[in-house]
Amino acid sequence: MRSNLLATAIAASLGLVGLAATDVAHAQSSTELAELKAQIAALQAKVEDLESRADAQSEVNVEQAKVNESVAPTVDSLKKLVNDTKLSGRMYFDLTNIDQESNGAKTDASGFGFDIKRFYLGVDHKFDDVWSMNLTTDFQYSSAISSTELYIKKAYIQAKLSDAFVLRAGSTDLPWVPFAENYYGMRYVENTIADRLKFATSADWGLHVSGEAGSGMFNYAAAMLNGAGYKNPSRSKGVDFEGRIGFAPTANTVVAVGAYSGKLGKEKENTEALHTADRVDAMVAYASPNFRVGAEYFQAKNWNNVLTAASDKADGYSVWSSVGLTDGGVTLFGRYDKADLSKEIDPSLEETYYNLGVEFPVIKGVKLATVYKYTHRENDTTTDQETKEFGVWGEFRF
Numbered sequence: 001m002r003s004n005l006l007a008t009a010i011a012a013s014l015g016l017v018g019l020a021a022t023d024v025a026h027a028q029s030s031t032e033l034a035e036l037k038a039q040i041a042a043l044q045a046k047v048e049d050l051e052s053r054a055d056a057q058s059e060v061n062v063e064q065a066k067v068n069e070s071v072a073p074t075v076d077s078l079k080k081l082v083n084d085t086k087l088s089g090r091m092y093f094d095l096t097n098i099d100q101e102s103n104g105a106k107t108d109a110s111g112f113g114f115d116i117k118r119f120y121l122g123v124d125h126k127f128d129d130v131w132s133m134n135l136t137t138d139f140q141y142s143s144a145i146s147s148t149e150l151y152i153k154k155a156y157i158q159a160k161l162s163d164a165f166v167l168r169a170g171s172t173d174l175p176w177v178p179f180a181e182n183y184y185g186m187r188y189v190e191n192t193i194a195d196r197l198k199f200a201t202s203a204d205w206g207l208h209v210s211g212e213a214g215s216g217m218f219n220y221a222a223a224m225l226n227g228a229g230y231k232n233p234s235r236s237k238g239v240d241f242e243g244r245i246g247f248a249p250t251a252n253t254v255v256a257v258g259a260y261s262g263k264l265g266k267e268k269e270n271t272e273a274l275h276t277a278d279r280v281d282a283m284v285a286y287a288s289p290n291f292r293v294g295a296e297y298f299q300a301k302n303w304n305n306v307l308t309a310a311s312d313k314a315d316g317y318s319v320w321s322s323v324g325l326t327d328g329g330v331t332l333f334g335r336y337d338k339a340d341l342s343k344e345i346d347p348s349l350e351e352t353y354y355n356l357g358v359e360f361p362v363i364k365g366v367k368l369a370t371v372y373k374y375t376h377r378e379n380d381t382t383t384d385q386e387t388k389e390f391g392v393w394g395e396f397r398f
Contacts, residue, residue: 088122088136089398092188096391103384116141117188120153132158134172138230153203153230164211171230175210175221175244176258176281177202183254183285184320185292186333188395189371190355193318193337194298197351199279200260203230206239219246219256228265236265237273244281252288257281266306275302275311290324292333313343316351322359329361333369341377348380357393368394 093116100109122136136154141147156170173179177195181187181202194200206225212218220243226233227240240262248254258281267273278301285294299315316339324331337353357371373389 084126086124090120091396092117094391094393096389098389100387130159151231164213166210168208171203171205172208173203175223175242176200179244180283180296183287183294189369189393193296193316197339199298199300199303201229205233217248226265227262237267237269238263253286256283263306273306274309275306277303277306293321295319310345312345314341331359333357346379351377365397368392
């Protein structure tokens, strides 16, 4: 009997323990399930967030694509504008000492000084292979008004129909002076002779044609002009004409002649010109990277007497040369000018000019030259002016 009771008690105890264990296991399973559900919910929230972000990014991408599509033509236009437009600049300056005497007495032009002789800023734009345009400003100091002045030197539209025919309308280079400067090569040190003596100018307003043929062997330029120069685009009663033809037997050699005829813009509707200003030019030159030599001649008639009763003539010549001394571009150069300035009114009035210098390239676009200049203008009566100048001349360009 006791054995049965003991057995029954043990069985009951074991049943209770089993039930407790089952409850514990069930509780643990419920906890784990709750945690798993929480993790799934968190993952689902993250997936929904990512999907939301993806949808938002997709919308952004669509909008960005629309913006890019709308901006693309503007960007392409800006690229074309930048690629087809070129900026340029050039400055001529000097730091020198001048010793000038007039009839034995020193003048106020004597002394040390820094001068910016010219400062050009240019913009070139190419529309296509035929059409283009240019705007170039010219800055200088004017002793006449003791102030700086700003001019438009070039402003033209160009149509290049072929190498043999280029048409420009507006203010641009004249046929002679810039052409001679190109072979002379030292414009920043001094103007060529006709320009230096004010019997020519470098640019004017009008219609201009130029070109070359025979692989550059033959070249020409012609212009119908206002006549007063690029600084004065005012109207005149008639037009002036300037032209040039050149023959280049080699790539470095040229023989050229030129001519000018007109009233220099001085004849107006109510102002009669008494004379026509005429000029003839000639040049023979050789120019290579290491050596230059050349000679220029001009003869002018009534250049300063368009409105006066008196008639006059002037002529002069210039010879120059330069030679490279080193592979780095150090160059020795010199020039000599001689001119009769008034062959009829004051036949004894003449001028002698020469310079001698050494050029030193600094970096690309920058060069300096140490130069000595001498000018002597005299006649048999009242004029005896001697000018000696020594210093540094320079050119900056880009």
